[in-house]
Amino acid sequence: MIETPALEKKSTAANVADAYPASPVQQGLLFHSLYEQGSGVYVTQIVCSLSGLRPEFFEEAWQRVIERHDVLRTAFVWKSVEKPLQVVGRRVRALIKQMDQRGVSAAEREARFKTYLTEDRRLGFDVAKAPLMRLALWREADDRYKFAWSHHHLLLDGWAAAIVLKEVLLAYDALSRGAEPARARLRDRHRRLEAGRARRQ
Secondary structure (H helix, E strand, O other): OEEOOOOOOHHHHOOEEEEEEOOHHHHHHHHHHHHOOOOOOOEEEEEEEEEOOOHHHHHHHHHHHHHHOHHHHEEEEOOOOOOOEEEEEOOOOOOEEEEEOOOOOHHHHHHHHHHHHHHHHHHOOOOOEEOOEEEEEEEEEOOEEEEEEEEEOOOOOHHHHHHHHHHHHHHHHHHHOOOOOOOOOOOOOHHHHHHHHHHHO
C-alpha cells in the first residue's frame, strides 16, 4: 500500500505516479467522510454470486485492472496542503480475502456473510492509504462463491463501478483461457469518470 501524507519520505515518494487536486465533488465527499468516520455512509458494497471461479485468475484480473486505472490506485492528502490532493500510487496491490464456508449450513452462512458486510462497512477506509477498496470471496461450495467488493465512494460512483467490474470479468475470461487481457484504448479513464460523475451531481 502507499501511504500518502508523508510525501517527503523517499520510500513513499518513489511510489507516487501522479498527484493533482481533488475535484470539488471529491473535496466535499472527503470532508463529509472524515467528519462521519465509522458511519459507513460512503462505503459502497457490490455483492454477486460466481460459479466455476478460479480464484487465482480472479485476483490477477483485479490486479491488471488496478494497474490500468489510476483511480483504483488513488489515495487522498489533505494535511499540510493548501487544497486536498489525489495521489496515484505506482504499485498498489489489492489481495482478495478468501473464506471457506463449505460445510456450513445455508442459514449460518448467510448470517455470517451479513455480519461481515456490516462490519466491513463500519470499518470504512483510511483515505490516505491506497487502495480504497477491499475484495472478499466466500466459498459456499466446490464451484460456487459469493463475492463482495467494497470501495470508497470517493473513487467511483455506480456507473464507473460497473465499468470496472466489466473490465475485471473480461480480464478474468482472458486469463482463464491462457490469453493476455486486452488493454483499454485509453491509458486511464480517471478524469473522464470523474467528469461524468460531476455532470450527474
